[in-house]
Amino acid sequence: MTNKHIIIIGGGAAGFFAAINAAELHPGSKITILEKSNKLLSKVRISGGGRCNVTNHCFEVNELVKNYPRGSKELKQVFSRFNVSDTIAWFKKRGVDLKTEPDNRMFPESNSSETIIDCFMYEAKKYGIDIKMQEEVLELKSVTNNQIQVTTDKNKYVVDSVICSSGGHNQKKNYSFIQKTGHNISELIPSLFTINLPGNNIKELMGLSVQNATVRVEKTKHQYTGPVLITHWGLSGPAVLKLSAFAAKDFFDLDYNANILINWSGELNEEEVKKVFEEFLQTKTQMVNSPLFGIPKRLWEFLLEKAEISPQKPWIELGKKQQNKLAQVLTNDVYNMKGKTTFKEEFVTSGGVNLKEIDFKTMQSKIMPNLYFCGEVLDIDGITGGFNFQNAWSTAFVAASSV
Ligand SMILES: Cc1cc2nc3c(=O)[nH]c(=O)nc-3n(C[C@H](O)[C@H](O)[C@H](O)COP(=O)(O)OP(=O)(O)OC[C@H]3O[C@@H](n4cnc5c(N)ncnc54)[C@H](O)[C@@H]3O)c2cc1C
Incomplete structure (x- = not known):
């Protein structure tokens, strides 16, 4: 459908991947990323010791899901739509070749996370994605025609769809705008x-x-x-x-x-x-x-x-x-x-949006129509080795395809 307005909450790995894919899959849509901080893709930049461990050389979905202490069952469906080979092909198509290390971790050939960031920034510009920084989402509300009113600390928007990719946090207050929609947040505890x-x-x-x-x-x-x-x-x-x-x-x-x-x-x-x-x-x-x-x-x-x-x-x-x-x-x-x-600052939060409240065929909320979730905001986490980013890419792709 053309002329839709889609808001993406969070300018991290999942947010950018969702925004770029939504732009490509839904030509004519207006896409806005709202990022509360003054930095974009900050975790991507420091990930994998500055090299960004993009994914893992694991092509069997049944094997891949074993690397997720939380979310493995749900990810089976998601990975059947977008898996490791799709990640490799996605980056290759945009000029980023990935290489595999002996322990199966996959990195950009350049050995630099900047390559991934440059790729995302180039694509975002190409599709005219509007990026608003230092704008924090405070409330989401269903309004007429199943549209969503997004209230930030600066503006109010009424949009057709919202993809929430606000990441993992160790404090519940960061999830309060999600809780207000009726979603439950499972216990936030450290992993890795x-x-x-x-x-x-x-x-x-x-x-x-x-x-x-x-x-x-x-x-x-x-x-x-x-x-x-x-x-x-x-x-x-x-x-x-x-x-x-x-x-x-x-x-x-x-x-x-x-x-x-x-x-x-x-x-x-x-x-x-x-x-x-x-x-x-x-x-x-x-x-x-x-x-x-x-x-x-x-x-x-x-x-x-x-x-x-x-x-x-x-x-x-x-x-x-x-x-x-x-x-x-x-x-x-x-x-x-x-x-x-x-572990070397590389931690993830286990806990997040309760998985029972999400339809994993689409990543849509079962509570608020036209609200989608992807990335670490969900109660999904992987072990080290590129599995957390693979979760971000795959869930973001499915959300972007479904809006
Ligand atoms: C040091 C470190 C190294 C890592 N290395 C790897 C690695 O090599 N490989 C791997 O697979 N995983 C790695 N991880 C884990 C990986 O970085 C995360 O799983 C991934 O970044 C999650 O992406 P995300 O987009 O869901 O969340 P994030 O990257 O956290 O992005 C969320 C964004 O949303 C913004 N936001 C939050 N709330 C709001 C709001 N209300 N309004 C507007 N914006 C909001 C945040 O400011 C943030 O920019 C690493 C993690 C760390 C900390």
Whole structure:
């Protein structure tokens, strides 16, 4: 339909993607972005250490959705409309080639988030998108003909559709204009953090990592296997960040005090670990000289001491009791978490607009006609690796197609 007026709330990743696609898909429409701050695309600029991790090299929708602690079910439908290949093609069509790193993260070839920003600014200009900065949306109200009256701190607009892409926040007051429409905001809690182990001397081994360890939170069902890194504060690495995201609510309820159990062997149980010992038990090799499971030598020594075994002991002298103790330390090593640390400033808020109140075929509100949502304002969040931006691109595309 031509001559529609569409307002986009928020000049971030989802807002720009929605605005550009709406302009392209609905020629003749008037599109206005309202941004409350004096900056556009500020998170895009600092994302991925200034390189912008645009998406992840994961083309199977069923695999892709596994990277979202909240929203995976709903995103299945959205990704069937706009997925990772669509993201790659979208940017390529506009002259931005993406490259894949060995861990599957995808970045612009230029290694600079400015390339993404330049692309968005160029497209916005091309389509004549009106961008109003330092204008904050305060209220949305349904008026006649299912139009929406948007009240800001400067103006009042009556428009045909509103796409709300106001992002994730850790304070409820930022969602109050949405709450006033009747939408519920699910609990806002941090996701993607590292584990603090105050007073634990494992921190002296900072910088060491194990490629395939399993971390879990005692008394919960959450456990993840992957690289674990020992840091100045405690524990980090992909497995820990994944745990922090999927167990975000449990950690919050436990006030970030919990026992963290590590299986340094990966996924073997005590009996299987003892089987691995068997071939060494015939040898006179000193235990310190034969670390198992890819555990770095200094960490192996630390774990031997934890199992009360002298690192110089030859394997052949390792008694049954000590074998049991070592197998236990290797598979069920306990650390007392006290607090968390934000991961390189890269955090997301779990929580946001309740997903039950959205029709994921269109991203339209089930409460207010012609109001659409996309991006991190929704109760959707992904783990690190480009998944949060993929959520922004896909939900924004579906909203833009539907207005
Ligand atoms: C340091 C950092 C690094 C990151 N790196 C990556 C990465 O490499 N890859 C990845 O996938 N994810 C990354 N993320 C997460 C990713 O940046 C976000 O998921 C994504 O930016 C969300 O986009 P959005 O448009 O929904 O929200 P935002 O980018 O937060 O944009 C929302 C905009 O709305 C504006 N706004 C809010 N309320 C109003 C209002 N009432 N009226 C008008 N305007 C309003 C805000 O000022 C803001 O500009 C990173 C996050 C951080 C903090």
